[in-house]
Amino acid sequence: MEKTVKKKKKFSVYALVIGIALGIYSFVILAILVWGFMASLKMQDEYFYNVMPWLYELGIDFKYISALTYFEVILDGDVPFYVYLDQMFGNSITYSLSCAFISTLSPLVMAYVTNKYRYKISGVLHKIVLIVMVVPIVGTTASTLEIVKFLGIYDTFIGSLILKAGFTNLYFLVFYSAFQTLSWEYAEAAFVDGASHPRVMFGIMIPLIRPIIFSVFLIFFVTYWNDYQTLYTYYPSHPTAALGLFYFNRNTTTSSQEPMLLTGCLLVTIPVIILFLIFREKLMGNLSMGGIKG
C-alpha cells in the first residue's frame, strides 16, 4: 500500500509543475551569483564590450585579494578620508557581533523575567510587545533621527548599539515560549542552595535554551552583516562592507569600476554563505521552530 502512495507522489502533476518552477527558480538564483563571480574575474576593459561569462579574451583578473586594498570609498568629514575594504570588514565584524549580542540579550532577559516573575508589569510588558508588533507605524525615521541627534548618539557606535537593544520583536516571543516550557523546579532547587537571582538566570535557566539563543544570535549576525540602511541612516561615517558597497556603487559614475564592484559584492556574500553552509540547520531550523500557528 505504501508503495502505491509513493508511486503516486512520484508521478503527481502537481510535483511536476512545481518541481519545474522550483528548478527554474534555483537556476535563476544560481545563474545570477555565478555570473556575478565570472564577470568579477574580467578585465575592466573587457567588461565594457563583453560580459559573456565564458569568454576571457584579455585573460582572467583575480581581484579578490587586491580588492581588500583597492576597493575604497571616500567619505566627507572635516577632512575627506578614504575607507578601504579591509577596514570595512573590520567594521562589519565589530558591528555585527556587538549588535547581534545586544539584540539577542535584550529580548532574552526580558522574556525570562516576564515569564518567570509574575508581577503585574510582566503582563503589561508582554502585551506591549504584542501591540508594537501588530500595530504598523509608518515613517518615523525623521522623528527617530531628531531624537538620536538630540541624545548626542548620532553617528556613534554606542548609538548604534542602543538602537538595537529593543525587545519588542518576534524573538521575545520565541524566547518567551521557550522559557514557558522550562520547568521552574531547577531554579527553585538552586534558590534553596543559596543561589542568587542573577546566578539562576545566567547560570542555570538561560543555558538550558542555549541552542535557541545561538540560532537567534546567528540570524541577527547575518542580518546586521547585510544591513546597510540602518548604518547609512544613523551611523554613516563608519561603513561596514555592506554600506561600503552602497557608497561605492553611488560614487561610481562609469562602468570602469564594475568588475571591482562585483568583486566587492561577492566578498561581502562569501562569509555569510560559509556561515550558512556550516550552520544551515541552526539558521533554518530556528525559524521553523518559531513558526507561528496563530
Next chain:
Amino acid sequence: MEKKLKSYQSKNLITGTWKAKLFYGCVIAIPVLQCTIFVFIVLLNSVFLSFKQYDYGTGEYIFKGNIFQNYKVFWSTISSSGSSLGIATKNSLILWFWTSLVGISLALFFSFYIVKKYKGSEFFKTMLFLPTIVSTIAMSLIYRRFVDRFLSDFLEQYFGVDIGTPFYDEVKMRFVMVVLYSCLMGFGTQVLMYTGVMSRIPESLSEYASLDGINAFQEFIHITLPLIYPTISTFLVAGIGAIFTAHGSMYDFYGPYAESTIQTVGYFLYNRTVGDGKLLAEYPLTAAYGVAFTLITVPTTLIARWVLDRLSPEVEY
C-alpha cells in the same frame, strides 16, 4: 531539604522578596527605557513634529500658524492626480499585491512540495532560503547588472531579441524589474514558516486522503490550506501592515535617485529623510505623511485581521 523547598515555594520566593524586585527592576530598566524612547517617544515626537513648522531663524521646530498645515499639504498632494505621493501610493499597492498575495500563494505551493519531500526538496528549500541570507545590496547590485548587461546582451546576441537595459532605459520597465526582484527574493522566511507548520500536520491525514484517492493538489487545497490557515492569515495581516513601509529594494538599486514614477511610499518617505543634503525643513511634512499613512494602515490592518479571523475554518489537529 524538602521542607525548606516547600517553605520557599509557599512564601512565593519569586515575587515576594526585595531582592527579587531589585533584580527584576535592574533587568528590565534598560530595555524598557530603550522601548520608551525609541518606540513611544519617537511616535509621540512624530505626531508633534507633524503639527510643527521649521523655523529658519532658530533652526528649531515650532508650532506656527495653522497647525494642520502639513496635513492640508498631505491631502492636497495625495488627492491631486499625477502627484508623486499619489503615484507612490499606487505603486505600494501594486508591490503589495505581487509580493504579498502572489508571493504567499507561490510560497505555499513551494512549501507543500518541500514538505511532501518530492524530488530535490532539500536543495530547493536551501535555494529558496539563500537570497534571505545574502546581502540585499550585494544581490541587487549583481542582479541589476545581470539583467542590464548579461541578459540584455545574451538575448540580443543569440536570439536577436532586444530588451534594452530594463533598469536604465524604460521607466515603466524599471518598476517591473523591482517588483520581479522583490518576488524572487522574498520566499525564504515564508517557506521556512510554512514548511514548519505543514510538517506538524499528522501524516495519517495524508494517508487517509490517499486511500480516498485524492491527488496532491486536492490534498493541498482541501487539507493542508485549511489546517495552516492561521499562519497564512498572520502573513497576510503582516503584509497589509507593511504596505506603506516596503521599499521593494528600490533604494538598493537606485539609491536616492529613483524616478518619481516608480517610487513606493516607503521609499518616498525614507528618501525625504535620509541622505546627503536632506532638508531639515522637510521633516515636519514627512512626519505628517507618516502619521497619515499610519492612520490609514492601523484600522485597515485591524479590519483585515478581524475579517480573516471570521473566515477561519473550524479545524483542529
